[in-house]
Amino acid sequence: MKIIAGPASQLLASRVAQQLGIQPTICEYKQFPDGEYYTRILDDGIDDVTIIQSTPQDSDLIALLQLIDACENAPKINVVIPYMGYARQDKVFKAGEPVSARAIARTINADRVFTVNIHEKTVLEHFNADSFDLDASHLFGNYIRSLNLKDPLIISPDAGALELAKSASSDVGIPYDYFEKTRHSGDSVTIKDKEIDVVGKEVIILDDMIATGGTMAESIRMLKEQGAAEVYVACVHPVLARNAVVRLYNAGVTEIISSDTLEKAQSKITVAPLIADAIKEL
């Protein structure tokens, strides 16, 4: 089995390979003067391959498609997309829109596809491959326990992340609750007023992703008003677009915690064991 580390997942793929006791295959990535991308796998052995590449930017999807194509002669191609861009456009919200997640899934030509806490599991149905979503919730539960908080409470900022919060909390016996959110635009949301007993507690708001930080900033504000002692935010996918980090600190966050599906300074939890275990089971 060869492990191929896409340009957006170099650290995660290296961690997965380390857990499997192999070295990732070296690849060459460069850009032509006209902006097009060049990709080359520097190993022409014919083996099963696992390509690990998140796709936060459109150029990352191009790299993934190029890597898959370069592996055309491999007996089996496994593709791990730890964070899949466009997964939130999983249906037609307004007439005339594409289901972008479907459009992208249809471009992936592989035997198996793995994602990690994908925004909506129905997206998996659009891959022309056996597809699996890996769940990082217990890794978050363990990390939260390791913080040794005195009186913690896990909260999901909307109904969509409730399962994640429930699962992370049940692993470590920490109570959980949830808010109800309405989105008005890409970076504007309102959270319905809900009285939760948070006075003096350390609250961890857990969501699948933080993009603009709007959801988390609004939740932090509400929790602080209600008397929470400290508010941590945690997410699987730290998209952290534009000034999201500053927005969260301005709102009073104690710490931002995320996994390494996207490699950021906040990526304190690695999903490598999840991926390595899934590969071992093949």
Ligand code: R5P
């Ligand atoms: C949406 O349903 C997701 O679970 C996240 O809550 C959302 O993507 C976060 O976006 P933002 O950080 O821009 O509020």
